[in-house]
Amino acid sequence: MSNKMHIKLTVNGAEEEFLAEPRELLIYTLRERLGITGPHIGCETSHCGACTVNLNGKTIKSCTMFVAQANGAEVTTIEGMGGPDALHPLQEAFKEHHGLQCGYCTPGMITRAAKLLEENPSPTEEEVRFGMAGNLCRCTGYQNIVKAIMAAAADMSSSKEAAQ
């Protein structure tokens, strides 16, 4: 169609270039166009956070952002956070502390938590709960998610200290 827009994105370090309708949502681009299925769709109204990705240094809900608005952006999804050979400390901590059950919210949770710990490397429990309030979980009651994030924060700051 003639109204397609020329979009450039960097997703998990890879440059992507394509034509998209102005109404195409970022979550659709990621999941359907690029095959990046870690971010999920849960509510389509920005409430649940299953679609959370980090975009230009901010946590966003990709279900309510047009890909046109993300033109030129750098996007990080769960797939960009760590793989089988080197898990991100948050991925390790969620496994260790039973911070997930059905797994549907988990990619968004971990993606958001990573940004939260960048913003605040040693948060209190209250700060974690507040900082994660944009991500809903129906299975865990959050108690072990909070525990996992606190543990990852401690782990990350001790490795940082060791590196220094």
Place this chain on the structure above:
Amino acid sequence: MKDEVTREERVDALGGMGCKRKRVEDARFTQGKGNYVDDLKLDGMLFGDFVRSPYAHARVKSVDSSAAMEVPGVLAVLTAADLEPLGLHWMPTLAGDKMMVLADGKVLYQGQEVAFVVATDRYAAADGIESVEVEYEELPVLVDPFEALQSDVVLREDLLGADGGTPDGAHGPRNHPNHIFTWEAGDKDATEQVIGAADVVAEEMVYYHRTHPCPLETCGCVASMDKVNGKLTLWGTFQAPHAIRTVVSLISGIEEHNIRVISPDIGGGFGNKVGAYPGYVCSVVASIVTGKPVKWIEDRMDNLMTTAFARDYWMQGKIAATKEGKITGLWCHTTADHGGFDACADPTKFPAGFMNICTGSYDIPTAYLAVDGVYTNKAPGGVAYRCSFRVTEAAYFIERMIEVLAIELGMDAAELRRINFIKAEQFPYQSALGWEYDSGDYHTAWGKAMAAVGYDDLRAEQAQRVADFKAGKTRKLLGIGLCHFTEIVGAGPVKNCDILGLGMFDSCEIRIHPTGSAIARLGTISQGQGHATTFAQILATEIGLPADSITIEEGDTDTAPYGLGTYGSRSTPVAGAATAMAGRKIRAKAQMIAAYLLEVHDGDVEFDVDRFVVKGAPERFKTMKEIAFASYNQAIPGLEPGLEAVSYYDPPNMTYPFGAYVCVMEIDVDTGEHEIRQFYALDDCGTRINPMIIEGQVHGGLTEALAIAMGQEIAYDEMGNVKTATLMDFFLPTAVETPHYTTDHTVTPSPHHPIGAKGVGESPNVGGVPAFSNAVHDAFRAFGLRQSHMPHDHWRIWKIANELGLHG
């Protein structure tokens, strides 16, 4: 270096029952590599979506899809007229009723499916939906079940007799065109007699409002009809994949061996994904029509408005007692709002589920229950939202009635419970409403809970708070919410439990590989419960191979043995039992192989953790790993090669998990806001397979209970509009509203279950709702509150305070 491994080390190496084994599922989920149905992408796959009714009750005069067919990307529009020649415009429900797949002349609730638009992608399907012209003629709307039973407005004209009368339904006589069934349990006359003669009778209407399971992943499927081979593959969010295969076969006429149903990873179920929905049928038809795979995925509004509501029970109760507080009788009449079609997911013989567990944890000698099901202009469903078939409603009812009785008697509610508990020595206990409770020790659990929270101190603090409030020193009240619940789970014995005629057994099939690892397949399907982790633990203990060497698979009907699926806390009680029994068959054959290898009689060897040893000579043994290999490479006289087993387990009884919960809540009288200061949850689920997973289940179930009690509802206006169809209005707690929970346990094994396990996933939701709600009520008890309906959101709590004159 140690040359000998101790027995304890051998036990630890198995990772069997009782250990906090980390979940094997988590590697893929934490890396974004879960495989949910919407992640599935097939060549040429199309996307289908519904035109839905904006009206709650209307005639559908016409559906014109001609403009939609001109929309770029739209390939087909299905209507009831298209499905009728195939006999698929209606389908049977799980409750013995039938429901429309697509609107056939009228619609009965807002959001009802009217037409199915099939297009190349979601955007094109949405464009197509916009272009379908539907002409409606509005009809009077009934959203109140009591009014529906009096009204001249007939919702289900399709059920009228030829004479305009009301023929019997699937569950017996109907007394009004909008009446579905009357279901009774217990002794009516005796109960009324006891109530008539009692020292004290407390009477109350207890409403458990309509809500929705709302898993984070909505319902959906992908249907792919391979016309060359005549095979249909259906991937979907199915909590009961095998039953879905049978249902699809029965209603489509496709032979069952030509249908393969696959439940991939499921993003939470909580009962939402038990039923069969129009989207599944339309996707299958669309795939047959177009020759392409067709995907259908609900959006959140579709999900909340149409698939699978829960609760909506109006429970009128009377409870009788002596003046000392000994309960003598319980009477309950429930008016059950089932919506436009009766699509409740219950075992066939139980149209009101297990509501007759409503005598709870108490030794009540005489009881009577009647339930009337009613049609209204609301969505159908009536699923057990993290619950075993209406146990949540039953537990809420009795735990409110106990509180109301305590008020009537002027007694402490904890003491009233204590003096009425079924005693440990009374098990197995025959309840007045027909169940045989398998085991329990309620007094021990209750005593432990009261001690843990410092109950007497809490009551003293509460009394002081009331005095301070009255003296104008504080505007906050303190509520102590108590609950002792008894569940009934693990449906169930084939003699009285079936769904669509399918007995509710479950199954496990095990294959041991030559090198001593294994695969086991079950008839259930995990939706986050961690089956791949816990079932391997059961097997590790039963067959002596490490849990890490055992793969668990579920959800593919071509490979897994037949089973009725995962809901109603039935996986551990039923499939868990099948797993243990299949493991024991493996062990029995392994014993013969070991005896042959050790050149002794079968009876001369015994199982010891991970091996068979010669009795009295523990240095002579064969490990299960050695036995596994021998089963593939030795010609053993009288034995077939290989090491495999299958078990179809028909449970002799249900299991009856129980628990004692205490919620301590601060309530701000002026804003209606609450703060949960403490929540203590003691669960007794019998033998504990994985304490880490149990704790996680309790946290999650309590949070769903918090949501239901404190704000979550599916609300309708008088026109039948759904007022809570997005997550803006439908309350799901965030990490901020969710409190910290303290968990505890006692262990009373089930005497009839092979490993003594009872199931736990639903207990916290069943027990949590009364605990939260009772806390709210208890905070206002000193000011005269008896009963106030859930959900207790800030506005409703403020209203309680206002109506009690606490705003001065």
